Amino acid sequence: MVNTIKVTVWNEFRHEKEMEECKELYPEGMHSVIAEYLSELNMDVNKATLDEADHGLTEEVLDNTDVLIWWGHCAHNEVKDEVVDRVHQRVLSGMGLIVLHSGHFSKIFRKLMGSSCDLKWRCADEKERLWIVKPNHPIVKGLNKEYIELAEEEMYGEFFDIPEPDEIIFLSWFEGGELFRSGCTFSRGRGKIFYFRPGHETNPSYYNKDILKVIGNAVTWAADNSKLDVNFGNVQPLEEL
Amino acid sequence: MVNTIKVTVWNEFRHEKEMEECKELYPEGMHSVIAEYLSELNMDVNKATLDEADHGLTEEVLDNTDVLIWWGHCAHNEVKDEVVDRVHQRVLSGMGLIVLHSGHFSKIFRKLMGSSCDLKWRCADEKERLWIVKPNHPIVKGLNKEYIELAEEEMYGEFFDIPEPDEIIFLSWFEGGELFRSGCTFSRGRGKIFYFRPGHETNPSYYNKDILKVIGNAVTWAADNSKLDVNFGNVQPLEEL
């Protein structure tokens, strides 16, 4: 009775080919590690990358996507506006979107947020603690701890120029003195969006079981959507009620 | 793998015994109509009423309650503070709470909200339209319409003295010129709370299939809770990180 969730994991997939350190860590790409985890949850998982035709995000692929996961960094500008508009329309129509890490600066996230989405950052392999500040939320199901600790991560710091999130699930503490709203939900149209801060391309964050659990929970949360039909436009005439 | 949701439907259950009009409409009480519907959803349903010992809300009953539904009106003050405190603790610990209609003035709702919870009202069997303003929310799943129309209801009007809701799902339009935030979610501690405005004791709103669907969805939503353990108090010593 519960339908299988159809999820597409999108990755820029350049660092893994071009940076030795990243290639060793994620030989088949970060998206493949995430996709494998989601498959174990019995989700129907598809992978898509920048260098495919239409970036792997054709109308047909999106027709078969309940939730899209997005990782991008060095090539945000290579994503075609036409594809960004297509994804934007789908989100407004109810497709879920999980934006990871440097995806904060992707065209699609900025278009949905309406603000610059800029932030502070530092690459120093420093300690991050993601504190849970909404312990009743479905996205933290099964964590059994009060924070997730990552021994080495890139730092992202405030001010993070996003609109007020609907919900803040995680706040990150960093060794060097900064903090960050690192797990935030948003609603746009009928779509549900989750921004999740980890992981940097040279840190093994997507092998962390808790990080994977959060991503899996977020997909389930984003797919839990009524997607009611709504009508826009002219309503005529004025009825006698 | 999904656990059966345990729900307790609490009703003051006085109007149904004392008012002829109400007795005819709900001979076994409003709670029985709601309970029957929830049973059809394969929930594990319990009923409790004011005139039972401990108002039917013993620790044992609450141990077996994931979500509590509350309807009260003329006898709010007869609810013992001890029971109110017990329910309050349970909500903070993660039990879901659905407050219906005149339950806005119950001790438990006011204690959770911290404000007066006062409002305007008029009994004139007038038309109400509950417009959905969050069409992606799990609480409106399966409605397949943009508003629920009730031909005859009591009017509740703004200003409704509640804290800012976390989410507004429904806004009610009334024939006589008023409107109301009629479907609102709140979070207190680890508990999830939904206030839902219908139904007046002399109107057949709890026989309306859409109203029942919303109540059922709300129970499912409130039970979808990570209930992570949280520790409070002294944390010692200052670690070297």
Added chain:
Amino acid sequence: MVNTIKVTVWNEFRHEKEMEECKELYPEGMHSVIAEYLSELNMDVNKATLDEADHGLTEEVLDNTDVLIWWGHCAHNEVKDEVVDRVHQRVLSGMGLIVLHSGHFSKIFRKLMGSSCDLKWRCADEKERLWIVKPNHPIVKGLNKEYIELAEEEMYGEFFDIPEPDEIIFLSWFEGGELFRSGCTFSRGRGKIFYFRPGHETNPSYYNKDILKVIGNAVTWAADNSKLDVNFGNVQPLEEL
């Protein structure tokens, strides 16, 4: 010690030239009526319209604008993207923005919101009641009533496809059975935004003293901005704390 607020009232200013009914009602444009009121509040008021060079919104004009008011309808697409981007940057940097009525579909509002901003509408000169649901907010200062009634207005109805507002100040009830979130605040970057639903070009809403009072209050609210400097980008090195 309090600086004079510099406000620019922008209007498409086409209906007033092209529609007889509108010309009679607002011979010098809706913006002129609003501007006159704001001048009486001792604000420093400038007017700008679509058909001026750069739509009257040069960098120099914006340098002298604390808060921009926007009314547009039939010619949204004639607003140059370059000017939209310029205004967008200014809002993110802290300029206030008041978007009126059909401005919901303007390029600038949609760019800031990230959603379609679509809605239902009906032109039937019907009654609107704007109920105040946040009676402690500076935007409703001095109203001394619980709702503003307009005898004849265009209807706007839900679902209004906007992100969750930071605050809902007004909810509108309409004679024909619809309702609308008609006074909403948003934050984007360091800018403060207020969307306010009235007034249709053939209705005299901008002559209504309460509507004018709300617009004046909103300008004062939007100009009440710390505009703290924020730094983005690389933070180096990892300090010993």
Added chain:
Amino acid sequence: MVNTIKVTVWNEFRHEKEMEECKELYPEGMHSVIAEYLSELNMDVNKATLDEADHGLTEEVLDNTDVLIWWGHCAHNEVKDEVVDRVHQRVLSGMGLIVLHSGHFSKIFRKLMGSSCDLKWRCADEKERLWIVKPNHPIVKGLNKEYIELAEEEMYGEFFDIPEPDEIIFLSWFEGGELFRSGCTFSRGRGKIFYFRPGHETNPSYYNKDILKVIGNAVTWAADNSKLDVNFGNVQPLEEL
């Protein structure tokens, strides 16, 4: 034309009499330091303490209070319920309330919040950085920095069991690995509430110019209140509209 703001600074005022360390730091009480600063802003300042009759919070005093500041810690339970109810009613009627530091556990704050208001803590004179995450808010006016740093403070950590704040202005980073939502606004009834985390009784935080500036701004913000009259109760009859 702008009325002078009437502020009452309430302090438990026990530590300053009983703890040598605190007595030396604040010989006339923390409230006196805050009161002196507010006087310099030309506010009309009154002081009140626990051991006065009615805790110094008579109806007459509250009649002359636009905003009440609250500091308490070891003697929360000595505050009479009657006075708590009196203050609660005033807040719902529009009096502003600024709750400082250990006031998170005061009867009045808990009554207004409806949750336990519990948290983690550690007394280790550790470094705190209060990061500003809402740089356009009136409460951070004039700070000219991105965070306030306090060399030595008590740590407060999440999960902080409060309802979702209306706005989060500050997030605190602590040396020992925790973080905290340390500057939060709430609305209850027509009252505006600000919770601000510093300062521990043995740390000189209330001598810090930035902390004082925030408190002063918060008083101004809380006093900026429309306080519209609202009517509750029966509305009769159903009008023909």
